[in-house]
Amino acid sequence: MSYVRREAFLPFTRPMVGQEEIAEIIDSIESGWITTGPKAARFEEELQAYNGVPHCLVMNSATTAQEITMQCLDLQPGDEVITTALTWVSTLSTILLQGGVPVLVDIDPVTLNLDPAGLEAAITSRTRGIIPVHLTGLPAPMDEIWRIAAAHGLWVVEDAAQAMGAHYRGRKIGADPRSVFTVYSFHPNKNMTTGEGGGIAFHDDAFESRIKRLRFHGIERDAWKRFAKEGSPHFDVTEPARKANFMDLQAAMGLHQIKKLDGFNARRGVLFNRYLELMKDMEEVVLPIPGDDVHQHCFHLFVLRIRPEKAGMDRDTFVARLKDENIGTGIHYRPAHVHSFYRDFYEKRPDALPKGGLPHTEWSGDRLLSLPLWPGLTEDDQDQVVAAIRKVLSH
Numbered sequence: 001m002s003y004v005r006r007e008a009f010l011p012f013t014r015p016m017v018g019q020e021e022i023a024e025i026i027d028s029i030e031s032g033w034i035t036t037g038p039k040a041a042r043f044e045e046e047l048q049a050y051n052g053v054p055h056c057l058v059m060n061s062a063t064t065a066q067e068i069t070m071q072c073l074d075l076q077p078g079d080e081v082i083t084t085a086l087t088w089v090s091t092l093s094t095i096l097l098q099g100g101v102p103v104l105v106d107i108d109p110v111t112l113n114l115d116p117a118g119l120e121a122a123i124t125s126r127t128r129g130i131i132p133v134h135l136t137g138l139p140a141p142m143d144e145i146w147r148i149a150a151a152h153g154l155w156v157v158e159d160a161a162q163a164m165g166a167h168y169r170g171r172k173i174g175a176d177p178r179s180v181f182t183v184y185s186f187h188p189n190k191n192m193t194t195g196e197g198g199g200i201a202f203h204d205d206a207f208e209s210r211i212k213r214l215r216f217h218g219i220e221r222d223a224w225k226r227f228a229k230e231g232s233p234h235f236d237v238t239e240p241a242r243k244a245n246f247m248d249l250q251a252a253m254g255l256h257q258i259k260k261l262d263g264f265n266a267r268r269g270v271l272f273n274r275y276l277e278l279m280k281d282m283e284e285v286v287l288p289i290p291g292d293d294v295h296q297h298c299f300h301l302f303v304l305r306i307r308p309e310k311a312g313m314d315r316d317t318f319v320a321r322l323k324d325e326n327i328g329t330g331i332h333y334r335p336a337h338v339h340s341f342y343r344d345f346y347e348k349r350p351d352a353l354p355k356g357g358l359p360h361t362e363w364s365g366d367r368l369l370s371l372p373l374w375p376g377l378t379e380d381d382q383d384q385v386v387a388a389i390r391k392v393l394s395h
């Protein structure tokens, strides 16, 4: 069949918001209660039930959620936290904003996730914890991470921004109490969305009131009950904090998105595996892996890596040529340590990088791109993506 260029641009992702979400948002507006209220509380209950966790509190983004976890863990200036550079910069910036030092280890080039082989060498007397990222929705190798963390008295916080609906050894990400906190994102690109939004899953009851304070002005809602009748306008502020509450308008979307999530992820899985099948003979690219029984993917992203020596072009040229064919792609991510702030930071703190640098992170970071993937993508769309790739590679 001869190649036909797409008429309309195909974005790399698109949120799947339907009539149910729209009706629920209208219901909130008409009720007169649009900010944090009963729907936000119900959404938290739904998240707890879905993820099999005793607590899940929501706020305006995963970035805020990560910052709050660092505050709850009382990260002190100079404390070190080990993580990966192949992530969104918020994984690192939220450590730095608390005065901590993000210490980087290399990735496993097969999974793109933090390689536990680098952990022992990165641990010092200042190390407090480890933040693995479940990049693309493929769970990180948690057993090895938890084992090393326990052996050195470190906490583990999981960056599950991309992993709602993924499982590790048959349990939802966040369900295992060996991680003190797990952070989810509901940004529009994610597998389920609330417009913007993030959540923190945790197991220890002791964190509940602190997280509630840290997301809303440091207000101790329960303190006043000791002194006043229910419904009193008085409350107490017990520490300075941000305003990062989650609106009922957002929860209106979330309440329906979470019901649809397993269906969305199943469809993503079908498309992910179909991409693998359609491109299995392509020598110019490295294909992602679909996970296995232990690391059960939620198929957030289909990240392939181009081999410039075989393709005859680098990643950015490939991306630009696909755009000329009306195919959108994403880059997840340009490694954090190559951004100018972090370049300067690690020049001053070479001890926060492995001795041999981050060769696998850099190799993949220079070559990766995300192909269009969302539940509403059709097989025809997908055939056009692959046909465009073949066309671009044949020139």
Ligand SMILES: Cc1ncc(COP(=O)(O)O)c(C=O)c1O
Pocket: 060, 061, 062, 063, 064, 087, 088, 090, 091, 133, 135, 159, 161, 162, 184, 185, 186, 187, 197, 198
């Ligand atoms: C791995 C990772 N961590 C954190 C975030 C931050 O999420 P949010 O946009 O909800 O703050 C993202 C979002 O892109 C992400 O992909």
